[in-house]
Amino acid sequence: MNGTWLDFEKPILDIERKIEDLRGLATPESPEAMEELVRLERKADRLRKEIYAKLTRWQRVKLARHPRRPYTLDYIKVIAPEFVEMHGDRKFGDDPAIVAGFAVVEDMPLVIIGHQKGRDTKENIYRNFGMAHPEGYRKALRIMRTAATFGVPIVTLIDTPGAYPGLGAEERGQSEALARNILEMAHLKVPIISVVIGEGGSGGALALAVGDVVLMMENAIYSVITPEGCAAILWKDATKAEQAAEALRLTASDLLELHVIDELQDAVMRHVRSLIGTPKQELLDRRLEKYLKMGVYLEEATAAANGAPDASPPDPAPPPA
Amino acid sequence: MTWLRKAKEGLKAQQRRRELPDGLWSKCEECGEILYHKELERNLWTCGKCQFHFRISARTYIKILLDEGSFQERFSEVVSTDPLRFRDARRYVDRIKKARESTGLTEAVLCGDGTIEGHPLVAAIMDFDFLGGSLASAAGERIARSILQAIESRHPLVILSSSGGARMFEGILSLMQMAKTNALLARLSDAGVPYISILTHPTTGGVTASYASVGDVILAEPKALIGFAGPRVIKQTIRQELPEGFQRSEFLLQKGMLDRIVHRSEMRKTLAWLLRFFAAAERLPHPPRRRAGESLARFRAASGPIPSPVGHAPTAAPSPVPERGTSPAAAPEPESSPPSPAGAKPSTE
Numbered sequence: 001m002n003g004t005w006l007d008f009e010k011p012i013l014d015i016e017r018k019i020e021d022l023r024g025l026a027t028p029e030s031p032e033a034m035e036e037l038v039r040l041e042r043k044a045d046r047l048r049k050e051i052y053a054k055l056t057r058w059q060r061v062k063l064a065r066h067p068r069r070p071y072t073l074d075y076i077k078v079i080a081p082e083f084v085e086m087h088g089d090r091k092f093g094d095d096p097a098i099v100a101g102f103a104v105v106e107d108m109p110l111v112i113i114g115h116q117k118g119r120d121t122k123e124n125i126y127r128n129f130g131m132a133h134p135e136g137y138r139k140a141l142r143i144m145r146t147a148a149t150f151g152v153p154i155v156t157l158i159d160t161p162g163a164y165p166g167l168g169a170e171e172r173g174q175s176e177a178l179a180r181n182i183l184e185m186a187h188l189k190v191p192i193i194s195v196v197i198g199e200g201g202s203g204g205a206l207a208l209a210v211g212d213v214v215l216m217m218e219n220a221i222y223s224v225i226t227p228e229g230c231a232a233i234l235w236k237d238a239t240k241a242e243q244a245a246e247a248l249r250l251t252a253s254d255l256l257e258l259h260v261i262d263e264l265q266d267a268v269m270r271h272v273r274s275l276i277g278t279p280k281q282e283l284l285d286r287r288l289e290k291y292l293k294m295g296v297y298l299e300e301a302t303a304a305a306n307g308a309p310d311a312s313p314p315d316p317a318p319p320p321a
Numbered sequence: 322m323t324w325l326r327k328a329k330e331g332l333k334a335q336q337r338r339r340e341l342p343d344g345l346w347s348k349c350e351e352c353g354e355i356l357y358h359k360e361l362e363r364n365l366w367t368c369g370k371c372q373f374h375f376r377i378s379a380r381t382y383i384k385i386l387l388d389e390g391s392f393q394e395r396f397s398e399v400v401s402t403d404p405l406r407f408r409d410a411r412r413y414v415d416r417i418k419k420a421r422e423s424t425g426l427t428e429a430v431l432c433g434d435g436t437i438e439g440h441p442l443v444a445a446i447m448d449f450d451f452l453g454g455s456l457a458s459a460a461g462e463r464i465a466r467s468i469l470q471a472i473e474s475r476h477p478l479v480i481l482s483s484s485g486g487a488r489m490f491e492g493i494l495s496l497m498q499m500a501k502t503n504a505l506l507a508r509l510s511d512a513g514v515p516y517i518s519i520l521t522h523p524t525t526g527g528v529t530a531s532y533a534s535v536g537d538v539i540l541a542e543p544k545a546l547i548g549f550a551g552p553r554v555i556k557q558t559i560r561q562e563l564p565e566g567f568q569r570s571e572f573l574l575q576k577g578m579l580d581r582i583v584h585r586s587e588m589r590k591t592l593a594w595l596l597r598f599f600a601a602a603e604r605l606p607h608p609p610r611r612r613a614g615e616s617l618a619r620f621r622a623a624s625g626p627i628p629s630p631v632g633h634a635p636t637a638a639p640s641p642v643p644e645r646g647t648s649p650a651a652a653p654e655p656e657s658s659p660p661s662p663a664g665a666k667p668s669t670e
Contacts, residue, residue: 163530165558166549170568173578174549175529179503184537186504187511193521202487202496204531224487224496224527225667234409234489248492249405258404260493290464291504294497295458296404300397300427 006049006062015044031210049175055219060243060251063219063225064198065161071130071289072099072114072157075197079268080105086143088135092172095136097128098208100143102152108272111147113208114157114308127319131164131198134177137207141181153272155206161226163204178207185210186287191275192240193268196252196261212287213271214250216261223250260294263303349373362569365585372587374522374542378424379431379448382481385640386589387444391435396466400427401459405492413490420451429453429484430460432467434476437589440596443471446481454484456528459490461498464532468505472512477599479592481519482533485551486526499531506535513607515599517592520547520570520579538595540583547578563649 005013019040043212057061063069076083080103088094100113106130115132118124140156147154163174185192185208192211194252200209200222225233227245232238255261347356351373362366365385366375377385407413421427422441429451434443445467447454464480471478487495509516518536520529522545529549533539541547548555548568556563566572573579583591 092368118610137377165554166414167555167559167563167567170548170550170555171576173576176534176578178530179532180439180536182500182531183503183507183510186343186500187507203527206499207530210504224492225489230489243409247405247407247409247583248489250492254412255493258492258494260497288508291497291501294501295462296402296491296496297462298400299404300400321445 005066006066007061008059008062011052012044012047015040015047015103019044023192024201027128031125034059039248056242056246057221057249057251057254058227058245060219061221061241061245063086064196064221067119069198071119072116072159072197075114075157079103083112085197087139089138089142091138092135093295095128095133095139096126097130097132097160098136098140100140106269108269108276109152110159111143111148111152111154113143113154116161117159117198124202128164130160131162132204133164133169134168134172134174136179137163137181140208141184144185148190148240150318151190153193153276154188154211155202155268155272156194157176158194158196158200158205158209158222160201161199163207165176178203181207182210186291189280189284191256191272191273191278192287193271195268196222210291212275212290214261215267215271216255218252222252222255222261223248244248258296277285294317313314325513333491335497350375359545368583369433370427372543372584376449376522378447378450378481379426379481383431383433383435385442385585387435387437387594388439392433392444393435394431395470396463397427397464399466401457403490403493405456405490406496407490407492414453416490424450424544424559426451428459428462428463429455429457429488432463434470434474437596438593440593440600441474441476442592442596443467443474443476443478444481445478445479445650449483449485449523452488454482454528455485455486455488455495456498456531457488458493458498460488460502461495461501464498464502466507469510471514471516472505472509475512475514475603477515477517477596478509479519480532480536481520481521482524482528482531484524484526484528486528486530494636502532503535510537510615515595515602516593519588521545523547523551525551527551534578539578540588541573541579541581541590542584542585542588543570545570547573598636 019037022033022037027033076099079100081103083103085101087101097116098112098113099116103110104114114128115130117130118127135202144154146152154204163169165174175320191211194209194211194214196205196209196214198217198220199205200216202224204220208312225248227241227248228238230244231240231250235243249255249258252261278286329360329406345358347361349356349368349371352368352371354370356368361375366377366381367373373411403413403417403520405413426448430445430447430545432443432445436442445464451531470476471616487493487499501554514536516536517538517540518533520533520539520541522542524533524545528548528621529547535582537630546552546568547570550558553564554567556622570582571578574582608618
């Protein structure tokens with residue numbers, strides 16, 4: 001029962017409290033208490049399913065940012081206990097907001113790179129809340145190039161509010177660092193699998209997420225701007241974030257519908273194995289083709305046409321082959 | 322109390338109106354100098370006193386930079402729709418409509434080809450007046466097609482940026498245009514076709530975090546605001562005043578982010594020189610180019626039109642890249658043809 005509960009989880013929490021209280025009483029000697037316990041547990045289960053079956057986009061934003069959600073290093077600990085972290089961009093410094101290193105998973109060598117948030121205040125200051133500076137993105141690129149040199153597949157885990165907007169970051173070329181990663185990732189001749197595990201915050205997320213396959217956890221988000229930022233600009237009111245979250249369509253199922261991500265489930269190793277044998281050029285061609293298909297626009301009859309675009313819903317781009 | 326004054330300036334920068342008054346006199350937004358309109362026009366809309374560069378439209382840039390009458394507009398048929406059916410106080414479709422009416426453009430980027438002192442180029446010019454020069458599906462697609470055109474024609478690509486970043490109203494699809502354009506620019510680089518990026522006031526956000534920052538040559542107009550995050554956001558984040566000249570062209574040059582700062586009146590000459598340089602480089606003996614045009618047909622298909630909304634019959638899908646006299650120059654090259662194994666095969670036992 002410990003941990004952080006979100007407002008919409010309160011009904012579950014109430015039952016969990018009752019269950020906890022009952023635990024002490026429910027002994028083989030008191031069958032009524034046992035029965036009640038089983039009943040409550042079923043109810044909690046049912047309630048959890050109900051609530052989670054119809055989450056609003058804003059509720060999913062909260063889940064994606066949940067402070068007890070697994071972070072990059074938690075995933076790594078489970079899937080790659082042998083992970084060896086590598087440090088530094090060889091130019092300026094090392095950025096703890098991004099972790100990168102080598103791993104062997106089921107005999108497959110992998111380079112794993114991800115944004116890293118902190119669990120508590122102290123750790124969050126060290127990790128800068130998962131908001132990387134240019135040196136973080138340059139470290140990631142350096143290690144991805146190493147991976148490409150040796151033909152090793154790359155797995156990236158995305159979880160950031162965004163690239164850090166600060167003085168030093170601007171001075172050292174935050175835009176260039178992001179732009180370079182996006183360009184080079186289209187170029188690297190090894191399979192790249194990206195998984196949005198929590199918050200996919202704009203350019204700071206994309207700069208680690210140009211891949212052959214982009215997966216997304218069910219309650220993760222991926223957005224061009226934070227709902228708060230969008231609300232502040234368009235509604236001139238940051239408290240309208242809930243509305244902005246709805247308008248931005250930033251959940252995993254939205255992105256699947258918009259053909260921006262490929263799958264919802266975690267199937268990293270299956271993809272690594274299926275891509276590792278793909279001829280290099282074919283790999284790059286398919287990766288480029290996938291991104292070229294993204295976007296929804298119209299083609300007008302004549303160049304000069306100047307009418308209003310139609311408001312009717314367009315069919316989204318065809319799914320990637 | 323200088324910080325008060327500076328804070329005000331920061332706000333002013335956000336609200337600058339770009340249209341010049343119709344009268345005979347204009348006031349410089351930077352130094353307050355009163356400028357005679359005719360004089361201003363003669364100076365290509367730059368202040369004679371402080372060299373501030375007024376924001377100008379994409380069509381004006383075409384007029385200033387390209388040989389007269391050489392510009393041929395392309396891809397104007399690619400226009401925005403409203404995939405998210407986005408609406409805040411106003412509907413996105415209404416915003417587009419208004420932007421079209423006020424600018425006479427159909428998107429935030431004007432694409433085409435032309436010549437500068439006789440040197441051919443493919444040009445994409447952004448216009449800040451169209452929804453803040455924001456990047457979304459249609460603008461991204463136009464730029465992508467321009468890059469393909471540059472690869473096929475082997476004519477240098479020039480992108481002039483002026484943008485607030487990715488367009489919120491198309492959500493994640495706008496963000497993906499950054500990947501689309503940069504993934505193609507990687508191919509342009511492979512093909513050995515030069516790309517010159519010009520940054521003007523202001524260029525921030527997703528545009529600086531994608532194509533604007535990866536030119537083979539990066540030029541900027543003087544005093545342009547260029548950065549990833551805007552000054553307001555940075556101020557909110559660090560909660561202190563920004564140093565004088567922070568994120569201006571001169572600052573970026575000093576930090577190593579730009580090749581040159583070029584006054585608007587020198588831009589045409591500078592571009593002509595660079596195009597001549599690259600044309601000379603093109604004539605050097607080269608090892609076979611890495612796959613320039615080989616698989617382009619495939620990408621043209623990929624980036625072609627998508628099914629239109631109901632009631633909007635697609636136009637007979639034209640070849641997005643117009644046929645040009647020159648055929649794709651680069652010969653397909655066997656080195657990169659399939660079945661080469663994907664690198665060192667790790668043991669998968």
